[in-house]
Amino acid sequence: xSIDTRSAPxxxxxxxxxxxxxxxxxxxxxLGLYLGGVALGAAxxxxxxxxxxxxxxxxxxxxxxxxxxxxRAVEGRRKSTxxxxxxxxxxxxxxxxxxLLSLVYTVLDKGLARFDSAxxxxxxxxxxxxxxxxxxxxxxxxxITVLAAVISVPIGLMTAIYLVEYGTGxxxxxxxxxxxxxxxxxxxxxxxxxxxxxxLLFGNDVRLGIMGAVALSVLMIPVVVRSCEEVLxxxxxxxxxxxxxxxxxxxxxxxxxxxxxxxxGLGTGITLAVARVVGETAPLLITVGLITGTNLNPFDGRxxxxxxxxxxxxxxxxxxxxxxxxxxxxxxxxxxxxVMALNVVAxxxxxxxxxxxxx
Amino acid sequence: MTTTSAxxxxxxxxxxxxxxxxxxxxxxxxxxxxxxxxxxxxxLISEAVPALTAPAEDIPGGQGxxxxxxxxxxxxxxxxxxxxxxxxxxxxxxxLYITYYAPRRFAAGMGYVIDLLAAxxxxxxxxxxxxxxxxxxxxxHVWAADNLSFIPFFAGPAxxxxxxxxxxxxxLAVMILPIISAIAREVFSQAPALHREAALALGATRWEMIRxxxxxxxKSGVIAGAMLGLGRALGETMAVAIVLSGGAGATVNLISxxxxxxxxxxxxLRFPEATGLGVNTLIASGLVLFVITLxxxxxxxxxxxxxxxxxxxx
Numbered sequence: 001x002s003i004d005t006r007s008a009p010x011x012x013x014x015x016x017x018x019x020x021x022x023x024x025x026x027x028x029x030x031l032g033l034y035l036g037g038v039a040l041g042a043a044x045x046x047x048x049x050x051x052x053x054x055x056x057x058x059x060x061x062x063x064x065x066x067x068x069x070x071x072r073a074v075e076g077r078r079k080s081t082x083x084x085x086x087x088x089x090x091x092x093x094x095x096x097x098x099x100l101l102s103l104v105y106t107v108l109d110k111g112l113a114r115f116d117s118a119x120x121x122x123x124x125x126x127x128x129x130x131x132x133x134x135x136x137x138x139x140x141x142x143x144i145t146v147l148a149a150v151i152s153v154p155i156g157l158m159t160a161i162y163l164v165e166y167g168t169g170x171x172x173x174x175x176x177x178x179x180x181x182x183x184x185x186x187x188x189x190x191x192x193x194x195x196x197x198x199x200l201l202f203g204n205d206v207r208l209g210i211m212g213a214v215a216l217s218v219l220m221i222p223v224v225v226r227s228c229e230e231v232l233x234x235x236x237x238x239x240x241x242x243x244x245x246x247x248x249x250x251x252x253x254x255x256x257x258x259x260x261x262x263x264x265g266l267g268t269g270i271t272l273a274v275a276r277v278v279g280e281t282a283p284l285l286i287t288v289g290l291i292t293g294t295n296l297n298p299f300d301g302r303x304x305x306x307x308x309x310x311x312x313x314x315x316x317x318x319x320x321x322x323x324x325x326x327x328x329x330x331x332x333x334x335x336x337x338x339v340m341a342l343n344v345v346a347x348x349x350x351x352x353x354x355x356x357x358x359x
Numbered sequence: 360m361t362t363t364s365a366x367x368x369x370x371x372x373x374x375x376x377x378x379x380x381x382x383x384x385x386x387x388x389x390x391x392x393x394x395x396x397x398x399x400x401x402x403l404i405s406e407a408v409p410a411l412t413a414p415a416e417d418i419p420g421g422q423g424x425x426x427x428x429x430x431x432x433x434x435x436x437x438x439x440x441x442x443x444x445x446x447x448x449x450x451x452x453x454x455l456y457i458t459y460y461a462p463r464r465f466a467a468g469m470g471y472v473i474d475l476l477a478a479x480x481x482x483x484x485x486x487x488x489x490x491x492x493x494x495x496x497x498x499x500h501v502w503a504a505d506n507l508s509f510i511p512f513f514a515g516p517a518x519x520x521x522x523x524x525x526x527x528x529x530x531l532a533v534m535i536l537p538i539i540s541a542i543a544r545e546v547f548s549q550a551p552a553l554h555r556e557a558a559l560a561l562g563a564t565r566w567e568m569i570r571x572x573x574x575x576x577x578k579s580g581v582i583a584g585a586m587l588g589l590g591r592a593l594g595e596t597m598a599v600a601i602v603l604s605g606g607a608g609a610t611v612n613l614i615s616x617x618x619x620x621x622x623x624x625x626x627x628l629r630f631p632e633a634t635g636l637g638v639n640t641l642i643a644s645g646l647v648l649f650v651i652t653l654x655x656x657x658x659x660x661x662x663x664x665x666x667x668x669x670x671x672x673x
Contacts, residue, residue, distance in 0.1 A: 085569075162385035175389040
C-alpha cells in the first residue's frame with residue numbers, strides 16, 4: 001500500500017482545520033425516548049383492545065424508531081446507525097428470553113403438581129390412574145446415559161486428540177469431514193441404525209437398553225469430538241513447544257500439558273454432550289420402548305426411560321387424563337432439572353480445574 | 360520420568376512405545392468413527408431394501424414409495440427452512456449482544472442462560488409448543504388468514520388449535536437458536552482484539568467496528584452454526600411429533616389444520632406399531648432423511664471450506 005505523502009499536508013490559511021463539534025444526545029435521552037416509544041405503543045394497543053403482547057410489539061417498534069430519528073437529527077448518520085443496531089441487537093436478545101422464561105415457568109407450574117416422593121420411589125407397575133411414578137424411568141435413563149457416555153467419551157476424546165495432535169493428510173481430512181457429517185445425523189436415524197444393527201444380529205422385534213445406548217453414542221461421539229477438537233486447538237502451540245524443548249515425549253505432552261490446559265473446555269463440552277443425549281427421546285422410543293415395571297438390565301428386554309415415559313404419559317393418557325398429564329409434566333420438569341444439574345457440574349469442573357492464566 | 364537433562368545428542372526424533380501406543384489408539388478411534396458412519400448407511404440400506412423393491416400397492420398408502428415419502432420430504436424442508444429463516448438473524452443479534460453490547464459483568468451469565476436453551480430436551484419443547492405456543496399463536500393464524508391469504512403459505516383456513524407448520528417452525532427456531540448463537544458467539548469473541556481496537560482508535564462507532572473487524576472474521580462461523588442448526592431442525596422429531604397435526608399430503612399452507620408431516624415425526628409416530636413391510640418403509644424414509652441431511656451438511660461444509668482462513672488456533 002503506497003501512500004502519497006506529498007498531497008497529505010495541504011496547509012490552508014483560512015480553514016482552521018477539521019475542528020468538528022460532535023453533538024451528542026444527553027446521556028439518558030435514548031432511554032427516555034425509548035420508553036416514550038413504548039408508551040406510544042401502549043396507547044396504540046389500547047386503541048385496538050389492550051393486550052400485553054401488542055403493547056410490547058408496538059412499543060419496541062416505536063421506541064427503536066424514535067431513538068433512531070432523534071439520533072439521526074442530532075448526531076448524524078453514523079451515530080444513529082450505531083444506536084439502531086444497539087436497539088435491534090438488544091431486542092434480539094430479549095426476544096430469545098421470552099420462550100425460555102415461558103417454558104421454564106410452564107414446566108414449573110405444571111410439573112410441581114406431582115413432584116413428590118412417590119414420583120421418585122414408585123414405578124408405573126399396575127398403575128392405571130392416580131399415583132405411580134417414574135422410579136423405573138429415572139433409573140433407566142441413568143443406566144442408558146452412563147452406558148452411552150462410557151462408549152462415546154473415550155472414542156470421541158481420542159479422535160479429537162488424533163485430529164489436533166497427530167492427524168495429517170487424507171485421513172485427518174476424511175475424519176474431520178465425516179465427523180461433521182455425523183453431527184448432522186438426525187437422532188431418529190441413529191435410532192433406526194441401532195434398530196437395524198440389532199435386528200440383523202438378534203432377529204426381529206428386539207428391544208434392549210443397550211440398543212438405546214448405542215444409538216445415543218452415535219449422536220454423542222461427534223459432539224464430543226467437535227467440542228474437544230475446538231478446545232484442544234485453542235491450546236497455544238508455545239506450551240507444546242516448551243514441553244518438547246524440555247524433552248517430554250509427545251504423548252506425555254498431550255496428557256500432562258495439553259489436556260490439563262484444556263480441561264475446562266473438555267469438561268464443558270463432554271457434559272453438554274451428555275446433557276444433550278439425556279433428553280433424547282426419538283432413538284429410545286424406537287429402540288428401547290417402554291415398560292411399566294422396573295428393568296435395570298440393559299441387555300434384557302425393554303426398559304423405561306424418562307423422556308419416553310413423559311412422551312407416552314402426555315400422548316396416550318388413560319381414563320384419568322389429569323393424572324397422566326401431571327406425571328408427564330413432572331417428568332419434563334425432572335428432565336430439565338437433570339440437564340441444569342449437568343450444566344452446573346460442568347461449570348464447577350471448569351472453575352476448579354481451569355489453569356490459572358494471566359488473562 | 361521427565362528428562363530434565365538435555366544431552367547434546369543428534370536431534371533425531373525418538374519413537375517411544377508410549378508414543379506409539381497413544382498415537383495408535385487415537386488413530387484407531389478416528390478410523391472407528393468412519394466405520395460407524397459407513398455402518399449407519401449400510402445397515403439402513405440393508406433394512407430399506409425390502410421397501411425399495413416391494414410392489415407399489417404393498418407400501419402403506421398403496422401408491423408406492425415415492426408417493427409416501429414425497430409429502431414427508433416437503434414437510435421436513437418446509438419446517439426446517441422456516442426455522443432457519445427465523446433463527447439465524449436472531450442468533451447473530453444475540454451473539455453480538457452478548458459479546459459486544461451486554462455489560463461485561465453479565466455477559467458470561469447471559470451466555471450461560473442461552474446455553475441452557477440449547478440443553479432443554481426436545482420432548483419438553485414439544486410439551487411447551489403444544490400447551491403454550493400453539494394457543495398463543497392462534498390469533499396470528501386468524502390474522503394471517505384474513506390479511507395475507509393471497510400468499511400461498513397463508514392460504515388458510517386458519518387452524519383453531521394452532522398445531523400448524525408455522526408453530527412447528529417457530530418451535531424449531533427456538534430450538535436451533537442457541538446452537539447458532541453459541542457458535543457465532545464463539546467466533547465473534549475470537550475476532551482479533553488488535554483489529555477491533557484499531558477500528559475504534561480510528562473513530563469507528565461500535566457498529567462500524569463490528570462490521571469491519573468482527574463480522575468478516577465471524578462469517579464462516581455463523582454459516583457453520585446455521586448448518587448445525589439446519590441439521591437439527593431437519594431431523595427434529597419429538598417436538599414436531601407432539602405439536603403438528605399432520606398427515607395431509609403435499610401442501611405449503613403453513614396455517615391450516617392439515618399439514619404435511621415430517622419424515623422424522625412420521626417415523627416416531629408409526630414405528631412403535633409398525634410391522635413387516637411397514638418397518639422397512641419407515642426405515643427407507645429414514646434413509647431419505649439421512650441423505651438429505653448428508654447433502655445439506657456437505658453443501659454447508661463446502662461453503663465453510665471456501666473461507667478456510669477461519670481458525671482460532673495457529
